[in-house]
Amino acid sequence: MSDKIPHPSESHSRSDNDSSMPAVHYIPFERLEEFLKPDHFTIDFQQLFRTVWIRKSRLLISIAVFATLGLFIAVFSTVQYQSYALLIPEIGSAPQSRTEQLLQRYGSELGIGNMMGVQEGVIPPMLFSTIVMSTPFQVELRDTELSFRNINGKITYVDYVENYASASPVDLLKRYTVGLPRFLIVAVKNIFTSNDEDLELGYPWLAGGSTETNVRIVRLSKNEMDIIDGLRSRIMIEQNIENGLIYSAVTMPDPIAAAELNYAVVELLKEYITDYQLQKVREDLEFTERMKEESEKRFNEAQFALASFLDQNKVLSTSRARVELERLQDEKNLAFGIYNTVSQRLEQTKLQLNEQRPTFKEVQPVTVPTKHSSPKRVKLMAVSVIIGTITGLIWIFFGENLLKFIKAMQKV
Template sequence: MEKDKIHNSEEEIDLSELFRTIWRGKKTIIRFVTIFGVIGLFIAIFSEKQYVASTTVVLQTGGSKVGSNLGGLAAIAGINLGGGSTGGLSTALYPQIVQSVPFQRELLNVSLKFSNVKEEITYREYYEKYKKNNILSVIRNYTIGLPGKVINLFKKDPNNNNSITEMPEDSIYRVSVKEYSLFKQLKGQLGIDNNKKGRFIKISFSMPEALPSAQMAQKARELLQKSITNFKIQKTKEEYTFIEERYNELKKDFSKKQAVLASFRDRNQGLITSRSQSRLESLQSESNLAFSIYSELAKQLETQKIKLKENTPIFTIIEPVSVPVIKSKPKRIMILFIWLFLGTVFGMGFLLGKKWLKSLNTDNKVTH
């Protein structure tokens, strides 16, 4: 019991000593808080504005109308009924699709309307010609980003131009340094949030202005829908194209055989010779065979058309894209409070560290 009392009293002494140390060094803490507060205020004021536009869609499959409708209602309720498969394309792959070179290349060429530019310009043109860096970006580029700039000077490839070139022989895409930096920026601006239980897909895009952010979000949704649809129906479409080509060939062949049969009948009207009768039967058999194959392919073609429609995924827009009214960044009050908190923590850490070093030096002197 006496040991516990001694231990508790030592803890009370330590805590009271800690509070006294902090109180005595309150001026130092105030200095730290002031310095960090000024830094936070500077960052809060000069941080670039960002507007985020988003859209939410539910992915369904064509299938039967009943199944499709039930699947859509279940998805809205957050329930996955199964069935309506997306052809093996997992929602986890959607971020990989939007980060692919062809997808990002499409986004670079989206026409946008900015308040400081009269005519519409592309995303690429805005960031290469019109976008002005703010003070924080300049400071960051020439402090934290300076080593990277120096390295890039030595890594610069004179053969690397400013455009993406598709190599026709093996379909390899070549990306320049400028385009690579634009791709990195796109990855930070474009967000894909997929809900695994339902089939929600939320697509968001952030830009310095409200209208361009909405335009980019809309285009990203359209491109993602197109990519998923192409993936889903690719095999069925190839089969449909193959059957259609064979159908057209056999249609021509059947028409020719019918024409030959009709011509033979016209030339041999009234003749009942065995030779002419045999030839007529032969032509009739060829025409019937061609018609049978042609009819069968016509049925397969119609079946494939239905299958193509069934396999085409349906995107139901739950929340359409709208032009944001309120900016999402910077959250100035939060930034200021975070920096004030950091100033307090660093100030207290400085005081306690200074005291610890002082006590350490005192102990060393005593031992010597």
Template sequence: MSEQQSPVQPKPIADDEIDLLALVKTMWNGRRTIIISVISGAILGVAVALLSPKEYTASTVMVPQMGDSQSKMGGLGGLAALAGISLDINPGAELSPMIYPQITGSIPFQLEMMDTPLNFQDHSQPITLFEYYTKYSKSSVLGSIKKYTIGLPGVIIGAIKGKPEELRLPGDSTKQPILLTKDQYTVKKALDEIVSLEVNAKEGYLTLSTRMPEALVSAQLAKKAQDLLQQYITEFKIKKAEANLDFILGRYTETKAEFEKAQVSLAIVSDRNKNFTSGLSQIETDRIQTRYTIAFTVFQDLAKQLEQAKIQVKMDTPVFTIIEPVTVPAERSKPKKAMIVTIWIFLGGIIGVGFVFGKEFMKEVKKRWNETA
């Protein structure tokens, strides 16, 4: 009698194992919810893409002057030495490019940026950046929605605190610390967002970029920021050399007048005493000659120092090599509508799937709760 084989029992699934078939079935059963969530995400994505304000980014790439001035100007220093001029080359005056972002974010820099005239399409005459943000700039629909949803707690807190008192500096404001008005502070915060300077220390170049609602305006603002940055760095580097040049130039002018005066006096005395050989006339001539010689020596020395100071100013003046000049952007940088819609569709799908599995999980929890009750 043959043995009767018992049917093979399926291997039970452990509690901690994931049943992929069950997951797929759960998603299929909740497909209506997932589809609605995806469609809702797509609609929200389209709305966000259409309501987001346009932005155009203009940028420029620069390479600042780096390295030791002595190695760069060695040939010029040798030629100057042949002429009796000693160049005081001070590499310690170098300003690190890592400090440049601090310059573009400084209050004096931004106050000058606020006065930049810009040509907006809606205005026949140029208006300044300060006027644009304080008189003409309007919050977008999306910005208003964010303000009264995500930013609602801040609005409520601000309403409770009330408006801060307007401070005023006593006496002569030129000798007081900088005090920004409320409007200036508002524009400053906007500049912190729309103007950026990135330093690539590895490659040794700078990328200055600006973002504005119009292409031409963005390019104009970037050009102003580039010129102003070069001006600030130049003023910093040549400040000491220019002060020295001004001092020497003043002394040179005074000494030149004294030398010319001594020169005229010597000529007059020489002509007057030409036919006289007395001791008194000779003493007078020698005295004027000595005065002339001293004046000439001092004048000649100051002339050398003046040339030295002029060369030093040129040596200290930084040079920026513009790799990529500022150009008017042809395409907007924001919003990237396709990316926004794709992200919102993905988020809608994630939320829909999460809701379906969350609902099943709560059913299972409720079922087990009832079984143990």
């Protein structure tokens, strides 16, 4: 049996095939963990910088586009001024003495009842923002008269929005670009929904704009709701939980109007809080005043009846006359006792009304802003350049892959 000797040409072709095959490197399993360490994965920053430099035109175009957009927004946005105020509400009841606390705690057990009364409810400061943003509050606030430059005299916020305010080029750009889908959805929705005229056909007494029925149901038209929504967006009420400060801020395109509207917000909020907290005490005061009038009338009638009886019976010679005299005197004393008690209760209620009246300390009163709050042009330009840089880098490193992916999706 003889071994076959390969032909030289055959061995030569086999060596060519081996050289054309890719080299395969085998990693021992025990060294796999060492090979997967982060040290083996390095980033070639020189190559990255070289790629950015070669395709720098993409980066420059992206920065230029976003910088131009930022400059357009910074220049053509409506200048806004923000007026703010800081308040400390003092709406809690006065602290009770130790005797009052003991009487309130053990009064029912001792059979003397609750002599100290029940503390009236108060509005917590965390609900101030909810009150300000409520529709009844906004309905009252929209009629505030404001001062604007280049406008003679004062006008209401509603008058300003309907007759003087105009959309800036930036607002128009947002409406017909980013806000175009929402604009189309609202337009289509308005076609298939009933308007105010259709509502008034079914409820003729509602014709003539906003009304308020006897059950305090506020009805507003769509235009009025849009105005109120715009007014809400200009007001901000926040509470600092740590120190209890209430921060009130109003943004308007005029500094004087911003300060006047913020002052109206603060004063109307004080009025709402005061009315709510004193509502029960005022009802008690009205009831006590009516009771005083009735008890005073009864006392005067009893006193007049006793005087008339004494005038007619100067000499009480009979037992019947003496009994009648005692009865009239008892009625007079009873009427006087009721009148005296009600009078004392009335004075206590008046004192309670003053004690429970909430107060607000103005740490920082409403001020007229001297500088505009928006647009912040330097910050806007910096953000535009940063976004343009990031977008340009994404375009450099992932532009081709993204384009291939889009083409592949189109073929599918």
